[in-house]
Amino acid sequence: MTATLTELTCPPLYGTPRSPDRPTLGGQLAAVADRLGKPLMPHQRHIADVALELDPETGLLAYSEVVVIGPRQATGKTELLSPVMTHRCVGFGDPLTRWIRQHLGHVVPEPGPQTVVYTAQTADDARKKWRDVHVARLEKSVYRRQFTPRLRLNAEAMIWRNGSRWSPASTTGKTAGTGDSIDVPVIDEAWSRPDSRTELGMRPASMTRPWRQMWVMSMIPGLSRAMPGTWPYLAHKRQVGRARVAAGMTSGTAFFDFSAAPDLDPGDPQTWWSCMPGLGHTVPEKAIREDYEAMDLVDFCAEYLGWEPMVTTPKWRLIRQETWENLHDPASAVHGRPALAVEMARDRSRGVIGVAGRRADRHWHAAVAEPGYQVPAGVTGVEWMMPRLLELIDEADAVAVVIDPRRPANSLIAPLRNRGVTVLTPNQQEVAAACGRFYDATGEDADATDDAPADPTRLFHLGQASVARALGAAVKLDVGEGAFTIVKRGSGDELIDLYALILAMHGHEVMDPGDYDIADSVDQTVPCLVCGRQLYCNNGQWVHCDDDSGQC
Structure with a gap:
């Protein structure tokens, strides 16, 4: 049973609501997460239910894009993305189209083998995450016999028995050299994109795919990672997403921004509980307290509370x-x-x-x-x-x-x-x-002593x-x-x-x-x-x- 925004103990500050008149594949995705050994947390289940809503008018996915912005280590982005990508590789086939025809009365295009492309901060980061997290987790799950990992450098891919493929890729928008269409492009760590080249490179490869859905995931970077103005791609996604939520739009893009209200005390645990949906599930309050005391306050407010750093220069320490x-x-x-x-x-x-x-x-x-x-x-x-x-x-x-x-x-x-x-x-x-x-x-x-050079x-x-x-x-x-x-x-x-x-x-x-x-x-x-x-x-x-x- 899905939770509404008002029922969530930690709802997003800006979030696309669930449309109860639409059926959803969120339950199927939740079942995949269970089989992977990490059941979805309440906020992840809510995201899944909204993101995988089906449009009753077409029988296809209501959202072609999903944007999730949340605090570092306290949103569970990886624990959500892994079942999303796994579900796409195993759950889009004849049973899905038969179910839609039976319950919605639509004859929808056969999804066929699906192609998932995952990008991270760099191509090396994407390969490491794909190998050490995605493949490793699947090899310990009930899905271990349903795919074969190909580990050849620059040609890495999980090849599934049904023909689906899941690969890491560069951040330049090239589809890892495959030249194939993409059903699910994933842009992780979106703050690291200096522009929209990655998205613009992958979107054309998705245009002909009827079940396409792009996922964009990120935190807000602190000054130690990126100066203000150097991550316009994510800033634009956030600005547009918040505007769409405020306007009540429930098509095109599903947007979820887990941030603290700007007038709250950054050192108050109640502030943390208001914007960190993983707190109490995967992250203890003690760990957040330790990071709050150890980190630069501007970095903490950005990466844990979602507050965009102001365009200011930190105090100079090398020279004045x-x-x-x-x-x-x-x-x-x-x-x-x-x-x-x-x-x-x-x-x-x-x-x-x-x-x-x-x-x-x-x-x-x-x-x-x-x-x-x-x-x-x-x-x-x-x-x-x-x-x-x-x-x-x-x-x-x-x-x-x-x-x-x-x-x-x-x-x-x-x-x-x-x-x-x-x-x-x-x-x-x-x-x-x-x-x-x-x-x-x-x-x-320099000083004004007699020993100082004259010129x-x-x-x-x-x-x-x-x-x-x-x-x-x-x-x-x-x-x-x-x-x-x-x-x-x-x-x-x-x-x-x-x-x-x-x-x-x-x-x-x-x-x-x-x-x-x-x-x-x-x-x-x-x-x-x-x-x-x-x-x-x-x-x-x-x-x-x-x-x-x-x-x-």
């Missing part, structure tokens, strides 16, 4: 924000030959090319060269990096490219060297020294927001004997913009072309690495030849 802002010079530019550096996110979802060198006044200039100029800002993936990097090397006559061999960009070292490019690969001690050089150049610890070398920048965000999240990590590296509070790849600058400075310091004296800059022009126009030095200030402006 004022220090960095005082070094902003929109006319700053490298005089002479710069060094370049390459950084990539661990999942290769994003890449950065940094540039650094000396200005005509001998101070440092450092900036993110791409993306944001010829390469569109916000571009995903790293396929663009090698072609654009080679162009920059030629355009700027770069002295070297710097790549940390312990980081994902190490895949570019050999291809660059094969093309005759000088590639520096600093060790850990050299990276620590580069971090110290960057820190000293900001002047954060200290400083680092000037263009005020790029991605670098500022990285600095706002950065802290020192002591590596001994006064040396340190720069790391991020929490986890994530937000520091790649900052490290691209630090490594580029290291490259220029090591190679030191020595071509940045003001006296040598008269009657010389250099290309601007920001806009490409020619620069010339006017009394120590680099300005554009065509309009004498210092700004691009």
